[in-house]
Amino acid sequence: MESSMRPVIIGVAGGTGSGKTTVAKEIFKQFSQSSIVLIEQDAYYKNQDHLTFEERLKTNYDHPLSFDNELLYAHLMQLADRSPIFKPSYDYANHTRAKEVTKIEPKDVIILEGILILEDERLRSMMDIKVFVDTDPDIRIIRRLVRDTKERGRSIDSVIDQYTSVVRPMHLQFVEPTKRYADLIIPEGGQNKVAIDLMATKIRTIIEQKKLDA
Template sequence: MATKPVIIGVAGGTGSGKTTVAKEIFYQFNEQSIVLIEQDAYYKNQSHLAFEERLKTNYDHPLAFDNDLLLQHLQMLSEGKGIEKPIYDYKEHTRSNAVVVIDPKDVIIVEGILILEDERLRDMMDIKLFVDTDADIRIIRRLVRDIQDRGRSIESVIEQYTSVVRPMHLQFIEPTKRYADIVVPEGGQNRVAIDLMVTKIRAIIEEKAIL
């Protein structure tokens, strides 16, 4: 890979469908040319804190993320160097000792709730998407996910949503919509938006191949 990769940011609130959009775009391409990096992998290492302290972490706040490391990794990939992407252990509430080795690709999709909040990250992106889905749909999706996949009670999910997730969304996530080049309504259900993105990315890759 001789030329700088295309970096695409996909942001949106919890349950908006941003992960679905990112994966739908990802699956349209040969894995040799595209990679998906989740901002969730870059939650800060908390191994220096007692477990009780880790439980207090607000995962919906910008300070929860190690954006310095994410920026460093995107820069390395842009320079044609491989990275070791961290893995976050949600049971231990800190970074795992394991990593995922990622090689440079033509296209990098960076997906997460707050990837448009940091100006340094925005400046690295060629295309910025914000997946915009109604709050009632997002809370229903979060309820189903957290109860089925994470064994949470309805009460605990609702309490966390009203006390942390919703205020953080309004304060930090929703305002980043103004930085997006494209706002995608209704997330993964929006086939037109996804197809348009895929067509645009293909054109960029073909253009790079010619250069």
């Protein structure tokens, strides 16, 4: 494939527990890992080293301002120009950016996945395909309950309290409205094999066209 070809950038958005990560990973599996990279918006939460630990605990991770979209946009531009990036990582235990970074080489396909990637106009403008994974709220809260109690050691009460006080209102205010920007709305997330196969076919078509144009 031509190294001068601008990569195909796919945005996969949706609420917490919608299955957007599963969709992104299923698309990822359809391509050679030498030609595709998956970038999670969660890696780009803002650095909070300047705050005390108590102040960090108050961070609303479901608000657009919690993300360092400046850095994410700059990194996408670098990858589009075929330059490598050093992707940050986030330390959830200490509620701030970790010291470790991951070198990401430019690829032909970039999947950008996160709850609010369609909220930022600059990020949207770089995407060839914009996807919104749309799953019923009752399914999403159940998935979040299972994940946070099993994987993150949270109590059921704390998960429900966070969901009702922060996650749900932020979803309705910021995440749900971005559905209107989507080229494709996928119901039920990773279970929707037809939509995922269609996505992969469309991505291959775009790659072929870009190769011809390069």
